[in-house]
Amino acid sequence: MSKFIKQIQERRNSLWEQSKALLDAAEARGQDLAGEEEQTWQRLNTEIDQIDVRVKELLDAEQRTADADAAFRSLLEKAPAPEGRQGAERAEVERVRGWLTGQSGSRSLDVRPDSTAPLDARTLSKLTAAAGANTVPISFYNRLVQHMIEVSGVLAAGPTVLRTATGEQLQIPKTTAHSANAGIVAEAGALTANEPTFGQVSLDAYKYGFLLQVSHELANDTAVDLLGYLAMQAGRALGNGFGAHLVTGTGSSQPNGVLTAATLGTTGTTGVVGAPNADNLIDLMYSVISPYRGGASVGWLMRDSTVAAVRKLKDLQGQYLWQPSIQAGTPDTILGKPLLTDPNMPAAALGAKSVLFGDFSTYFVRQVESLRFERSDDYAFNTDLITYRAILRGDGDQVDTTGAIKYFAGGAS
Template sequence: MSAALKLETKSESEDPIVEVKTALETLTTEVKAKADNDNKLVARITELETKLARPNIIRGANDNVESSAEQKAFEAYLRTGDKAGPEELKTLTVSSDPQGGYLAPSEMSTEFVRNLVQYSPIRAVASVRSTGSPSVIYPARTGVTNAKWKGEAQTQEASEPAFGQAEIPVNEVNTYVDISNQLLADSAGSAEQEVRLALAEDFGQKEASAFLIGTGSNMPKGLFVDPAIAPYAATSNAAVSFEDFINVYYDLPAAYRANGTWGMNSKTLAAARKLKDASGQFLWQPSVQVGQPESILGRPVIELIEADDIGSNKSPVIFGDFSGYRIVDRVSMSILVNPYIRATDGVTRFHATRRVGGAVLQAAKFRKLKNPA
């Protein structure tokens, strides 16, 4: 009997109907679990779509930043007005409006509003060198020998070239800027970048101005104020003419005018663009290629902000090979950040320093157009 029972049990366990039933039950359980997961996923997607459909859901760069207490309080005030809780009202800043009210919380933007800083592109055309000394002395030949024609048996005469020196002192320009630590922190680093950019623009403008109109006293000697550059008299004290440009162009030696560049400010350039010759051809010619400068008599033009306007006893135009002006860099602009000197005031100081010199080395390479008095 025991053997019969064992045989019956074995037969039932190997019954294919039972196996299929068991497999179906297992599959049903798995499908149900998957369906539950799908339903949860659909519900989650629906919830996210609902949130995205709400106005002002996109906050920009600070999506993962939790609202401040002041922002939360202001939102509560907008929803409920004066019925907002005392804690929310205490958090808000009371405005100076006599009718009462509360100011919206401030937000520090990472975008800075800045004005354009213009300066003349003198460095792009001048001769630039570096030095490790407080000044640079260039030996200069100021004259040639004096050979003479002689007949047979006539005695030769001695002559000597003339030599001199041209010294370019290195000058320093500097300043410092104080910025509150709160501004530096709230701006996420952009305030410090703006300070550095402002200093670089300021120093660039100061340098360019000194290279053109500097007095030479504790600053570079300017190109326009150097008395060694020969002037050429214009035909009028209140205008420039087509003939003036031709005269200045050919008054410069051919070796120099081949590398010459015209320099003038925007007002003079506007007047030059209107000039025509007898056949109606414009003096000024537009660039024929992208990236190439406009030209006058085949030579490029640069805009020099510091140049004189057209007027009595003024020099509105300069022409020449600008390699005759030498710029000497001693130290590039350096910025020292000092967070300690005014730490008790919550202020960081930025020190900026630049050492540079400039002077005309070869005045013969230039001509100035000068209006008569």
């Protein structure tokens, strides 16, 4: 599998080289892409995007196979675990599955990452048609959070995540200005006060929820990885809803989105319908001061359509700003910094804040660690469907407003 992933990664790089050749040829003629060249460019970039999706699917499949192999090795080779641990695992599996199928008689289920019997349990999953039902280790909470991250560019960008057991309002110190520079002081002269300025930001626990319906037949089929299915569907739904506000939330009765809280880095020039050019992106990058530019969570955030335009841009040395990743599963880069995408970022347009750059660890995401699930057999009684309700509580805000994350705004026409 790894060899095949490497082959399609090489195919991706080849497509990018073909794309660059088209752009270079058009530039040599002093013209833009037109006609058949533009169609070829779009086709090549569409195939690059399709390969990205395919690589992710293959990596996920390879990881599932590795997990299954590790589980079987553990069952066949390791000494039996202490009876207490085995009993805890079995009890937790039965508790969750019993709730899913209604056997427990309980309407609700709270899932936490630090349960007394952690949900690092074993469930049944069909890896392939030939394999049938196999025993694999899973973590329901971790898998759900993983799917949330997959659909939210902000969560994938490496924000500071605070997980609390309960939902009381949190007061977090906020840096609004750094200390001024020290100056020369005469002998016996008074020292000038030189202190940073702080404010305070409140992190609440706004409630996000959705409904999911499955048939009784699916819920009671022990060969189906129902826990994995519910984690994926719930994670994506909660990630989409929460993730949208983490980008563009107004801060009023909802999270204060990272785009809302960011400060202006640079404004585009005229005549490009609000899209950034190479100089704009370089200016945006260097509008963020060095301590933030070198952070572990520094990077770019934009939507896919903006990335398509940025792929054509070069610096003054004729080097493309966008560079494809040389390792499957790692982000592409712009000017050497990781690029992440989020569909909630605005498209490039006049006055639109279409590109973010900075240290995303200065953006705080608060999650109440208990994820609440509830079930009802009565909600869709006439269709014999079980209805599950998932509830997440969270918030987000920028705690360093000195310019750690900045945005590009499309210039006037």
